Amino acid sequence: MREFSTFRALSAGRFLGALRRGWVFLLLLTLCSSAPAWAIRGAVGAHDPSNIIKDGNKYWVFTTGVGIPSLYSTDMLNWTAAPRPVFTAATKPSWIATKVPGFVDTYWAPECIYMNGKFYLYYSCSTFGSKVSGIGLATNVTLDPTSPNYNWVDEGEVISSNNNSAANAIDPAVYRDAANNLWFTYGSFFGGIRILQLDPATGKPLANATQFAVANGGVEAAYVKQHGSYYYLFINRGNCCQGSNSTYYIQVGRSTSPSGPFLDKNGVNLNNNGGSVVLSTSGRYVGPGHAGVFEENGVSYFSHHYYDLDNGGAAKLDVAKLTWDAAGWPVVSRNWLTPGRYTISNPTSSLLWTSAGCNSAVGQGVLQNPGSGQPCQQWDLTLIGEATYQLSTVDGAVAVGTRNCSSATGTPLQLESSSGSVCQEFQLERASDGSFVFGFFNRVVEAAGGSGSAGTALQLGLYNPASPAQRWTTTATGPLASAAGQRLVGVSIYPVPAQGQGFTVALGSQPTAEATVVEVYDVRGQRVHRQPFDKQLAKLVVTTALRPGVYLVRVSRSSGTFTQKISIQ
Incomplete structure (x- = not known):
């Protein structure tokens, strides 16, 4: 799993199995307590979403979880949990016991494509704190569990790794090049990201396929999208799986070759710690991760998960707008309508x-x-x-x-x-x-x-x-209006540390013709204070009654947002 593997890699040698069980329990708890059908901003419990894929009139997303859960929607606004997962304990693929001993039932970071008249679902199995992992494949002629033709067929192992392997066999993603060749990317913190070619007849690696190392360092959750004459490699860096405290962010590099090398906007190779930021924490949207791109009717949708600061850091599915700037670089925005x-x-x-x-x-x-x-x-x-x-x-x-x-x-x-x-x-x-x-x-x-x-x-x-x-x-x-910026520049908060009765937000050179809203969140991600300010104010005196501790301050204007952690004495 992309994000879980980050957590695992960061804690290698000292990660406790209890923490793993606790996070999975929290994920299941948020699934069970998800918002009712009127919620239109993502789906609680959606972590490591696959790329969106359509079957009939329904859009589908597969996520990390027991048996591989899935969500579906008819409009990409209202997502509903499917009635049953891909696998049960009785239908668990047999190859896993040999290649990934100790694996239970929580599959990570699935990916789904359609070819050869059926759906190919790739999934990860792993063990925390090691490279003992594997990626498997299952196929089905339909994604709808209510169909009489619904039946997942185990196609076995795609690739596996052990503690002596160069890369960790998790986080699969599949794409095609301009010549319609099929490519596969996988990997994590342990050894970075690898790319190799697949046999389009089987969906498995070609015999003696070359593995290309394309991104190094604290990296995972790779996804490749072709646009124009370039192939764009999206990756994640930072810490995931910590709710409101997650620091996950999405970067990108591009190449004229489907196998790299992928360079960022400054010409730095992603395999030399390069990467240009596409999406990072902004306001309530903390730690975005696990990119996917779905295109329909001339519109590009950028799927990912985030941790909702307004809902205690719960992991949710988000579908944002993807456009491309004049230089051909991706631009991701949640603002579908220009002011x-x-x-x-x-x-x-x-x-x-x-x-x-x-x-x-x-x-x-x-x-x-x-x-x-x-x-x-x-x-x-x-x-x-x-x-x-x-x-x-x-x-x-x-x-x-x-x-x-x-x-x-x-x-x-x-x-x-x-x-x-x-x-x-x-x-x-x-x-x-x-x-x-x-x-x-x-x-x-x-x-x-x-x-x-x-x-x-x-x-x-x-x-x-x-x-x-x-x-x-x-x-x-x-x-x-021109598109609003993602982050306000020149904003500062003082004094630091602040006192419980309040603090001041200085807007610096920001224009005074905009209203401003200041919000304060505690370490649980709960909003504890909100204060609107009229236009024409350059310094905002925030009046609070906060107990000593650490808080996150969010400053919001029409032109963007600014966030900063502060300490209250």
């Missing part, structure tokens, strides 16, 4: 969000009505955090929220004086059909009663992937 002025319409009824009374009076509701071209049907979307927006009227006087900040089902939207508070924050998620869902706390925006009629009020409801009344499309009506 700017838009109309918001329902793709089924074509009705637009409209302020009731067509004015900006505080307390007015928000309705859906036919397009009229009036300003009351245009909304300024301001990015105030990753995938989080404020929706304001064109005059900027008021923003969309709910009365008394209620998130109860059935609560109508209404206009409120713009305050920059959490009560005016909406999370935008893109569905696979290109529509958006507007999340508000643990609810989503919908037309009341699921109506497609003009004049219907917009309200909050539980997420229902089958409801067209909860889907919205956007049309730009003016120039859009």
Whole structure:
């Protein structure tokens, strides 16, 4: 497993089996206590996700866990655990007992591809603190456990390693080159990343295949994606599997050859500790890892897991947007919509969000009505955090929220004086059909009663992937802002260490025309303080009542975020 193997490698010689069992128990616990169907930001319990793969009208992801669990979705927003894993204790592949003695039932970092009329599922088996590992293969003609044709066939060992091997046989990934040759990457901290060629008829290594060393150091979770004339090798470095304290991050290098060498933006070989950062901890999204790329209808999706700082460091699946810059390097963002002025319409009824009374009076509701071209049907979307927006009227006087900040089902939207508070924050998620869902706390925006009629009020409801009344499309009506940065530069916090009653955030050269939100999290990943600040402030006096200890401070603006650990005396 990619992330678990990092934890193992970092603790080689002193890792306790009890810690392994404890982490697996925590993973299973989060699976069992995952959020209900209205959750639209990832799936609790998803660790080491495979690349997204589609079978029929369902998207599938396989994850680390007992028997190899899987998740499926019809829209890439609402993920559901499959009814049973790939393997049971009775169907555990027989080759494992010989090559990986002591392995129990927790398989790591699976990967799935489709070829030869069936699905090929690669998986890892290992033992902590050693290179006694193996990668196996199973095939199936369908991924749907409810199908009468569902049957995983054990195809045996792909590659294995022992304590004398050059590399550790975990973390499989498969890709094709421009000539349609099949390639395979694997490896971890123990010996780095290796690449070799596979036989497309069997999905196993070609006889006497050359193994290319392509990344060294504290590296794992390799994945290769071809784009244009380059092959891009994504890797992970840092520490995983420690919840909110994880330091995992994703790097990339590229090569004109499918077997490397892969160089970063500065020309440094990944096999010489090189790598350009693609995705790292930002705000609530801690320790991203295990990259995958899925493409459909001209859109590239970047799948990975992260640890949710807003949910005690629980591991979750995330699906972000992948684009490419002018120099051909990957850019990953969770912000599917560029800030700017838009109309918001329902793709089924074509009705637009409209302020009731067509004015900006505080307390007015928000309705859906036919397009009229009036300003009351245009909304300024301001990015105030990753995938989080404020929706304001064109005059900027008021923003969309709910009365008394209620998130109860059935609560109508209404206009409120713009305050920059959490009560005016909406999370935008893109569905696979290109529509958006507007999340508000643990609810989503919908037309009341699921109506497609003009004049219907917009309200909050539980997420229902089958409801067209909860889907919205956007049309730009003016120039859009440039993409927001990932990290604020020049921000500082003082004094250090801070006192329990508060501290000061200095924004440095950051523009004063943006509102700011400061949040404080404890070591469990629980938010213990949140304080919004108006525009025009360069120094923010944060007033708290914190006990002595270590905390994480997150500063969020529309242009990016800044995080720093502080000590409270």
